[in-house]
């Protein structure tokens with residue numbers, strides 16, 4: 268008889284886990300996926316492209332309904348799990364239904380953080396995390412509307428771009444002294460600012476939000492220096508928080524996220540966590556690739572193989588049409604590392620590689636990202652680069668010719 272395996276959350280990590288299980292352990296488990304969002308799992312990464320009007324919302328489903336049923340996966344979406352009883356091995360859904368499990372996987376992702384300032388609950392103040400948010404932002408993004416985006420990280424920039432493309436007058440407000448400070452060094456961030464300004468987005472750095480102004484709807488954003496920006500719409504993209512409360516209530520160890528070991532197992536038997544809700548070796552990743560790597564390890568283990576998750580290299584691409592940005596690994600360069608830099612301010616291109624002990628450990632590319640995956644492979648594999656070092660910064664074609 269198949270063992271009941273319940274996956275809480277029907278996001279990107281859950282979908283990848285089912286895909287991997289279908290390849291490795293078909294028939295061994297009776298899989299049920301429970302998702303709060305009222306739709307099939309979709310590619311969340313592409314929400315920015317939906318907002319920018321580059322693809323339709325209907326195009327981002329990860330799998331058609333038939334894919335799930337063909338593989339015998341029971342899908343329940345539109346009803347979240349409200350309680351987990353680890354001892355009795357049951358989950359309870361918001362509609363009161365209860366499901367038994369032999370193995371349980373948390374794949375509950377994260378949610379957007381709201382700014383802890385006055386007015387954050389005013390209508391017109393939004394976040395950017397799911398399909399519902401995209402629909403709300405898109406409705407507000409009409410020609411001539413005044414929009415303020417708070418947060419100059421990847422999501423904030425992509426939201427600002429989507430709003431500007433729809434014709435809104437957009438101001439991007441960022442607390443730090445450069446955009447995407449978690450992925451870019453100062454020269455690359457300066458080029459990015461210039462590229463956004465060229466697309467009509469006003470960028471304010473070192474700008475702290477004091478409060479949102481308005482009575483029945485947001486009317487503006489007041490900064491801590493007293494400056495007031497008029498706004499019909501505000502998108503706050505200031506960070507994410509792992510959805511770990513359900514696990515905590517069930518007595519599972521939670522720190523910032525649900526704590527897992529190298530087997531992506533929690534501290535309770537047969538209970539696992541993958542994706543943005545999981546915390547591995549003190550890190551909660553906010554990217555999809557680590558979620559996929561964790562899903563792969565878990566599927567292998569559920570199929571009876573020994574597999575370990577040892578952590579991921581962070582790598583990011585910005586999805587703003589015509590603005591090519593890539594960052595991976597130790598992009599700033601820790602003490603003891605060296606940097607190779609190639610920069611042409613006039614052309615708006617910048618390339619930096621960080622080297623440690625004869626290996627590439629980080630990269631920032633702006634303007635031309637054609638070799639991004641190759642550099643990422645070098646970082647992930649940790650291969651020695653001494654034979655290609657001279658041409659390394661000029662890209663794969665020249666470096667490989669040198670090595671030949």
Ligand SMILES: Cc1cc2nc3c(=O)[nH]c(=O)nc-3n(C[C@H](O)[C@H](O)[C@H](O)COP(=O)(O)OP(=O)(O)OC[C@H]3O[C@@H](n4cnc5c(N)ncnc54)[C@H](O)[C@@H]3O)c2cc1C
Nearest residue numbers: 276278279280302303311347348375376542543553554555
């Ligand atoms: C606009 C945007 C752009 C992004 N761009 C990139 C990018 O370029 N590159 C990149 O690597 N990453 C990007 N990300 C992040 C990426 O989407 C996430 O890393 C990825 O979706 C994580 O997958 P997950 O399955 O862990 O979480 P999610 O995809 O968030 O899925 C979790 C699901 O669980 C559901 N859930 C939560 N609690 C419960 C419950 N109690 N019961 C039932 N269901 C529940 C949630 O509703 C959600 O549907 C982006 C994210 C956004 C929002």
